[in-house]
Amino acid sequence: MANRLGLTLQHRLPVLSGYSNTSPITSFYHSNSVSSLSKAALKKKGDGGFNLKSPRRLVLGLGAAFWSQFMGMAGNVGAKSFIASARQKGAVEQVLKNVDWPEQFPFKEEDFQRFDETSDLTFYETPRFVTHIDDPAIAALTKYYSEVFPPSNTPGISILDMCSSWVSHYPPGYKQDRIVGMGMNEEELKRNPVLTEYIVQDLNSNPKLPFEDNSFDVITNVVSVDYLTKPMEVFKEMCRILKPGGLAIMSFSNRCFWTKAISIWTSTGDAEHVMIVGAYFHYARGFEPPQAVDISPNPGRSDPMYIVYSRKAST
Template sequence: MAIHAPRPRLLLATRRLRACAAAPCARRAPVPPQAARPRRVFLGLGATFVDQVARMASGGASSRSFVAGARPQQGVSPVEQILKNVEWPDEFPFKPEDFSRFDESSDTLFYSAPRFVTHIDDQAIKALTEYYSEVLPPSNSPGVAILDMCSSWVSHYPPGYKQQKIVGMGMNEDELKRNPVLTEYVVQDLNVNTKLPFEDNTFDVITNVVSVDYLTKPIDVFKEMRRILKPAGLAIMSFSNRCFWTKAISIWTSTGDADHAWIVGAYFHYAGGFDLPQWKREK
């Protein structure tokens, strides 16, 4: 079962911090609690969750209803405002039940039949491919290695894009075999085994298209991403308002677009070693 909406349209991108700058760059000046307040107005189904987290970050609870009372800054999108005004709690704010799913049966079984379909619409694919053409290393760059995590039969890279090493990691071998951009592939269930089978500092870029919402151990996976990325390597998480509802984690299916950006940003933050994420919204 999938949740359908007119257009999936969000992605977050961030870089691994250079090793020499990891300590000072990872600690940024805290944002005053009042600066974070306007974001509540955008939060739809997830307002209660992000309100609770914001109160944890500011060290207290407030009786004011920011959902009703706050107003967005003129010309600033909900996601941009959330990421600009973010103030992370000291401790990881999610609970184990946030990563539960309606269908806890085997993911290997669920994905055993190949699905040669696209999970986002044509306009979203076009926007994502254009974004990749702007940020991916030029085709056939010497020494460049890319990992397409949670990959399938198509990666949405620019037409004819090539590198000496493009690895696809996914759940279905038949799908991965059909992906023309891959030079090799790995079949692995990241919800069972979060350890990525690669050496430290292997990849220049990691991409993940509309699958971050299925990760039940995201911090473990993001720590592994940091480990295998080269210093200043780029991680790109694209996601949408569509999903296999029964397999997406609880905190994802109970929240909206702006919350999803906050959630994925939190994964980068609590995994450590990443710069602040930047976002791009497909128009």
């Protein structure tokens, strides 16, 4: 059976009072300011980022209504069993199997609002020479890259690390003639040893990628897809600049700068995040059906790590 998303997306639920705040995946907290958030809601990390913990703020767009309805229809299992299994390693890989996508992009403008709408350039102006996931998650991501990247020093290979920083988590010693970093802080990008060049650009104010069509073999994005306020424009641009058959890899955990992440992300959990990123690929058009991989190294003991990837269609 397909994961049916079509019919109920045409209707928005005005009242969310029927949703429990004890769901393992999705919890909501009616709040208009960060000061009213429970301290238990956020677990601060050393880089200034946060693990998302329930209760979470109420999303203003599709958010709770959309995902509650979807999880009730997901696959061949009931909502409770799907939610319970989604916390087990590998279960999220099933989320993008046989999805019956709605004809139109299901999200609304308010789903991409953030608590802090001040300039991202100001927010990222101070360099942060830290990592945003823990060491086991980094090792898992690096291992994954080693398995899917073209071999080091392959002639003609070009890679774009989008939303890059001072480290890209590529395999040690990995090299290509062209590895471009695009990020928000020049000092961080200068320190990244894998890059052959870099560009400072705020994709939320200018999602146009300054590259020619069919330029890159691989695009990576590490724990930053949740900050994109114009994801459809960015994903369409990714499709444009990838070579036919080129690979786009979006990786993410459950950590973020909470005030800068989009509303639909902070209101949902890991399985839903997979579906959100999968939707970006699907509605951007030009990509093969997206797939998900759970590379979490130690479920429950270290940061989870998920991949949603797709290739540009060859024709």
